[in-house]
Ligand SMILES: Nc1nc2c(ncn2[C@@H]2O[C@H](COP(=O)(O)OP(=O)(O)O)[C@@H](O)[C@H]2O)c(=O)[nH]1
């Protein structure tokens with residue numbers, strides 16, 4: 001599945017710096033103006049298992065899973081109340097939001113609000129997202145009244161259901177509760193899916209630390225987590241934007257050395273991708289052979305037949321079974337024949353729930369009806 005994350009934040013918080021970190025890109029960061037066209041970049045999901053399998057299978061090519069990031073224009077406080085949020089169309093399309101919060105201080109680069117205050121910025125952004133959703137809901141509710149008057153039968157019932165759901169969202173948002181905090185049924189989610197509400201999207205908050213605050217990271221994280229992390233489907237992480245961007249642009253060996261010197265265990269790129277996966281309930285399964293070693297992204301709890309469809313709809317349609325060995329088992333014994341000998345190579349049916357790191361060969365028959 002194609003995964004797209006949107007980077008949002010107030011101006012000069014380091015969004016483009018973090019976008020560059022993630023994409024190893026060179027988009028223009030700026031102390032002054034900001035461009036209004038979004039930066040878009042693809043990132044290969046770091047996965048050591050692919051390296052190990054590549055050594056084992058010596059395939060013609062190795063294909064990691066990818067994630068797309070969009071760096072949208074900076075938000076300004078109050079924007080959602082007076083009109084649409086800047087970049088709204090872009091951020092409506094993404095599956096999760098990454099909010100970059102400025103914690104680094106730089107006297108030459110004043111914060112638009114005049115001071116550095118992560119909790120204030122987290123709360124202000126929450127409000128902007130809330131107002132954006134509320135604006136859409138209020139307009140829709142007005143039109144629904146009209147539609148309900150004009151229709152009857154099943155059509156009217158559908159509108160009435162939507163009015164009921166929208167009413168609940170309206171109430172929650174008015175009380176500053178994001179939509180992702182509500183218990184919504186599959187049916188209710190389906191009713192509202194098309195609106196792409198921002199407060200329904202998982203939210204990863206990143207504290208962009210300056211060098212001078214690194215020692216305080218844990219304390220800052222605790223405070224920010226108390227402010228942002230009380231909601232469902234949220235996570236808060238910290239990283240040093242400027243340094244991470246420099247690291248991301250080094251050769252692998254140099255990057256490792258530099259990170260060791262700075263005491264950074266996991267690169268910002270890898271950390272953010274992994275937390276995003278966690279937040280979105282995603283995992284990877286793997287395919288491995290002489291042609292290609294590849295990682296595929298699916299939701300946790302996806303049945304084998306649906307996972308097969310991720311590779312090709314024909315494989316889903318003609319699904320017979322999956323032959324599966326877990327990555328850990330395969331690494332223990334070294335080869336597929338050995339795994340077979342040890343009874344680690346399993347045959348699984350349609351409803352088998354895929355596990356992270358399953359290495360699978362799907363058998364399918366295209367003549368099957
Ligand atoms: N000192 C310091 N400056 C940073 C850091 N991250 C970004 N900056 C600077 O802040 C300015 C704005 O950064 P940019 O990424 O363009 O912010 P954006 O407006 O949110 O996209 C640039 O001059 C960056 O070099 C950081 O971690 N530390």
Ligand SMILES: [Mg+2]
Nearest residue numbers: 015016034035
């Ligand atoms: Mg920018």
